[in-house]
Amino acid sequence: xxxxxxxxxxxxxxxxxxxxxxxxxxxxxxxxxxxxxxxxxxxxxxxxxxxxxxxxxxxxxxxxxxxxxxxxxxxxxxxxxxxxxxxxxxxxxxxxxxxxxxxxxxxxxxxxxxxxxxxxxxxxxxxxxxxxxxxxxxxxxxxxxxxxxxxxxxxxxxxxxxxxxxxxxxxxxxxxxxxxxxxxxxxxxxxxxxxxxxxxxxxxxxxxxxxxxxxxxxxxx
Amino acid sequence: xxxxxxxxxxxxxxxxxxxxxxxxxxxxxxxxxxxxxxxxxxxxxxxxxxxxxxxxxxxxxxxxxxxxxxxxxxxxxxxxxxxxxxxxxxxxxxxxxxxxxxxxxxxxxxxxxxxxxxxxxxxxxxxxxxxxxxxxxxxxxxxxxxxxxxxxxxxxxxxxxxxxxxxxxxxxxxxxxxxxxxxxxxxxxxxxxxxxxxxxxxxxxxxxxxxxxxxxxxxxxxxxxxxxxxxxxxxxxxxxxxxxxxxxxxxxxxxxxxxxxxxxxxxxxxxxxxxxxxxxxxxxxxxxxxxxxxxxxxxxxxxxxxxxxxxxxxxxxxxxx
Numbered sequence: 001x002x003x004x005x006x007x008x009x010x011x012x013x014x015x016x017x018x019x020x021x022x023x024x025x026x027x028x029x030x031x032x033x034x035x036x037x038x039x040x041x042x043x044x045x046x047x048x049x050x051x052x053x054x055x056x057x058x059x060x061x062x063x064x065x066x067x068x069x070x071x072x073x074x075x076x077x078x079x080x081x082x083x084x085x086x087x088x089x090x091x092x093x094x095x096x097x098x099x100x101x102x103x104x105x106x107x108x109x110x111x112x113x114x115x116x117x118x119x120x121x122x123x124x125x126x127x128x129x130x131x132x133x134x135x136x137x138x139x140x141x142x143x144x145x146x147x148x149x150x151x152x153x154x155x156x157x158x159x160x161x162x163x164x165x166x167x168x169x170x171x172x173x174x175x176x177x178x179x180x181x182x183x184x185x186x187x188x189x190x191x192x193x194x195x196x197x198x199x200x201x202x203x204x205x206x207x208x209x210x211x212x213x214x215x216x217x218x219x220x221x
Numbered sequence: 222x223x224x225x226x227x228x229x230x231x232x233x234x235x236x237x238x239x240x241x242x243x244x245x246x247x248x249x250x251x252x253x254x255x256x257x258x259x260x261x262x263x264x265x266x267x268x269x270x271x272x273x274x275x276x277x278x279x280x281x282x283x284x285x286x287x288x289x290x291x292x293x294x295x296x297x298x299x300x301x302x303x304x305x306x307x308x309x310x311x312x313x314x315x316x317x318x319x320x321x322x323x324x325x326x327x328x329x330x331x332x333x334x335x336x337x338x339x340x341x342x343x344x345x346x347x348x349x350x351x352x353x354x355x356x357x358x359x360x361x362x363x364x365x366x367x368x369x370x371x372x373x374x375x376x377x378x379x380x381x382x383x384x385x386x387x388x389x390x391x392x393x394x395x396x397x398x399x400x401x402x403x404x405x406x407x408x409x410x411x412x413x414x415x416x417x418x419x420x421x422x423x424x425x426x427x428x429x430x431x432x433x434x435x436x437x438x439x440x441x442x443x444x445x446x447x448x449x450x451x452x453x454x455x456x457x458x459x460x461x462x463x464x465x466x467x468x469x470x471x472x473x474x475x476x477x478x479x480x481x482x483x484x485x486x487x488x489x490x491x492x493x494x495x496x497x498x499x500x501x502x503x504x505x506x507x508x509x510x511x512x513x514x515x516x517x518x519x520x521x522x523x524x525x526x527x528x529x530x531x532x533x534x535x536x537x538x539x540x541x542x
Contacts, residue, residue: 083538086541097541114299114300115300132293132296133286135285141355141358141360145538146534155286156285204536207535210535211359
């Protein structure tokens, strides 16, 4: 009798345990996903952006080299995630533009990519997954800023990811950290837009209506 | 910045259009829209699938990873906002439908109506897709025009009709019947001239910005002027237009009416009559028509080449002012 009771309890316990385990698994999986995304959300759900102050830039290209040393994938010879361009003007008259991916609000690369290699994070960072990339080059035509570039070595596209893993660890993007003049900074787009004199394009650059880029430029003149 | 679509993509866009147009040619002939033209009812089906399949293969070779990591190709179906993904669905379905239709045509069996119509619909989608693929790219002003898909569809039908007309006499025994094919072809070529002219005008007048104008100038007076005027306009459009017109006029002269069903002996000059007489088993195609059809095909290829090669990005990626 006692034995029977015991076994009944244990059977019930086993059932309970089963239900509990199932419930824990059922709840736990989404929970763990939630906590994971909560970590990523620490940076906020607002679009991040670069701010480039043309008045402060001296064209030292430290942002370019910092990008290269921080990111293995950006070390390919043909590839330059961040580029410092100059207008060829003489000293004093010359000005520069430091440009990488603008992590656009309407990223054309993400829209056209046939293999969904691009994803846009909650903080607006557009990340390219090289594992999925087939190297069709469609995004290179779609992006007006030439951010996606084809690596001749891997025959895959590669692109600036705003140093999201550094950001997730609380660090600054490598290019921003390297800038000695604080000409290149970053933050929430809505905040950066308040910068006096800030614009979304320069003469000769693509119209911001194409992709709605997340960057602010303070022009020299 | 270097963009990397070159010859393989040109061939892909060209063969995609030609294959789709060939299917539609035989479809129209089969349904009686080309008058009594029994010689055109099968040849197009034989061209369609191989042309589109070879074109697709070109694209796979062009992908940096296509040849080395074929399993990544599955991913091509994953983005529903990407016109290239639509293309993979359309092309796969068309290659399959075209292959089945080709089998029935080869066996001289009646194919299910649903298959025949589905193939025709997919052929139209294929032809239009090659245009939409590039017309949605806003960063290339020369491509970002609704005229591109129209131009590509008309050119697809025209090159497909030419390829079918060239193959048919080699394939079909008995007398070669042209039916209303010449009239359709004249119409297509004239429409293509109008559409191409509108496209160049729109680009030149700066509606798509200064870079679009720059691209158009590469065609009419720049680097590609010989290909544009020589191969596309003269050889591919104007000369064929005169040839098809001459053929129609001589048909009318012979019969006193617009012909529904005429033999090769009725068509064209004495040269043609001779050619027809010399090939009793197989049908004949007038030498003039061979020149016209070949011209259309070369012109169609030149068009794809011009559109792909003259694509200048809205910003070069270097210049600031």
